[in-house]
Amino acid sequence: MKYSRLTKEQFEELHKEFINFLATQSITGDEWEAIKKDKPETAEQELDVFSDLVWLGVLSKVEYLEHISPQQIHLFQCNEKSMRLIALRIEENEYVDFTTKEGFNWLRDNLLSDSVEFFNAKKDYSDDKHLDIFKMIQSGANITKGELFNYFSNLVKG
Numbered sequence: 001m002k003y004s005r006l007t008k009e010q011f012e013e014l015h016k017e018f019i020n021f022l023a024t025q026s027i028t029g030d031e032w033e034a035i036k037k038d039k040p041e042t043a044e045q046e047l048d049v050f051s052d053l054v055w056l057g058v059l060s061k062v063e064y065l066e067h068i069s070p071q072q073i074h075l076f077q078c079n080e081k082s083m084r085l086i087a088l089r090i091e092e093n094e095y096v097d098f099t100t101k102e103g104f105n106w107l108r109d110n111l112l113s114d115s116v117e118f119f120n121a122k123k124d125y126s127d128d129k130h131l132d133i134f135k136m137i138q139s140g141a142n143i144t145k146g147e148l149f150n151y152f153s154n155l156v157k158g
Helices: 008-013 015-024 029-038 040-059 101-110 129-138 147-157
Strands: 064-068 072-078 082-090 116-124 142-144
Touching (some): 015 029, 040 129, 072 129
Antiparallel strands (some): 072 082
């Protein structure tokens, strides 16, 4: 398996898609029940293949990722061959936490102060763009529509 097995809840949510996946392999509902009972290792393999297909579909559509921690914000734009990063960091400040509404309000009010540092970078993907994105998600990044990235991108340009 290249990515990770979907959770039970994700499988339940994708129940119809999984049935279609089995159908493409000419596996009926009764046959699937028999496979689960008599050949559990084959059933596990089918679950893994389906999970990878779902992940590949999701990862191929990712355009933006965000990773927000109390003192830093990392905003990523996932392009074809490389990833663009806009990062914000504040000096140690126990009163500011970007993961809270108050922290975001503080950032808005103090955006141009000397305590906020901006970084702009570009990084090429390894041989596997989708795996690179998957690893970032596994380490805490969230898929977004890119509102924050675009806001700060325009700010950095200006």
